[in-house]
Amino acid sequence: MNEDKELQESKKQKKGKSGGFLKDLFFDVLIALILAGVILFFVSPTIVKQSSMENTLHENDYIIMYKQAYRSKLPERGDIIIFQSDLPDPETGKDKLLIKRVIGLPGDEISIRDNQLYINGSYYKEDYLKDGYTPTGNNPAPGETLTVPDNQFFVMGDNRAGSVDSRSAEVGCVHLDLIRGKAVLRLFPLKKIARL
Numbered sequence: 093m094n095e096d097k098e099l100q101e102s103k104k105q106k107k108g109k110s111g112g113f114l115k116d117l118f119f120d121v122l123i124a125l126i127l128a129g130v131i132l133f134f135v136s137p138t139i140v141k142q143s144s145m146e147n148t149l150h151e152n153d154y155i156i157m158y159k160q161a162y163r164s165k166l167p168e169r170g171d172i173i174i175f176q177s178d179l180p181d182p183e184t185g186k187d188k189l190l191i192k193r194v195i196g197l198p199g200d201e202i203s204i205r206d207n208q209l210y211i212n213g214s215y216y217k218e219d220y221l222k223d224g225y226t227p228t229g230n231n232p233a234p235g236e237t238l239t240v241p242d243n244q245f246f247v248m249g250d251n252r253a254g255s256v257d258s259r260s261a262e263v264g265c266v267h268l269d270l271i272r273g274k275a276v277l278r279l280f281p282l283k284k285i286a287r288l
Contacts (some may be wrong), residue, residue: 117126125146138191144192144249144256146222148266148288154280155191155288161274167194167245171273175247176204176265181254183208191275193220196238196246196265204228204239204259222251224270229259243268 141155148170148176149155157174160166167173173193196202196211207225210216218226227249232238241247244265249255258265275288 104232134158135190135276137279138189138236138275140191143254144251145193146251147252148172148193148220148250149275149278153278153284155275156277157273157277159273161276162268162271166197166268167274169194169197173245173247173266174272174275176270176272177263179262189272190248190257190263192247192255192266193256195248196240198240198242198244200240200246200274201237202240202246203232206233218250220250223253226252227259229257231259231264238265240265245271256275 104220133194136157136159138155140149140151140155143151144175161167172191173194174191175187177188177190179188179190180186195209195216201211201212205224208215209218209226228234238246244267246265247263248257248259257263277286278284278286278288
């Protein structure tokens, strides 16, 4: 009789332990999901798919985009941003996300003369350019000056000869509402981990 009682007690304890394990596992998974949701609210991993930002970023670089960067402040000249364009993505058929550097702020006057960039009438030195020069596009047209509209930004890739950006009518100046975030960190390749 005592053996039956002991056997039943042992079974109850085992059942209690396995129930506790499942309960702990459920709460661990729940906490992990909540943390992942919070993290993804603020940041998003992104893979660079083209060469327009060389030599700063290369194709297949893995970067982190800070999605809340412009909630309370505007982009600054030199920021690398990710934004929604009207260009179709051949892989998905949806509008393509582009990554470019902010060059002109609202109200700035942008001109390109002799393959050099001028902002508000002054030559603008850029050490990060791949080839060291800026070819003209049709926006602004050669010899003309473009004034960046309110709430918009003039953006270009660092590989100016291979970048479709604000110099083209297809992209033009980028409205603040279309900016998805700021590139803040390159994670891969591992030997090139760096703050952007």
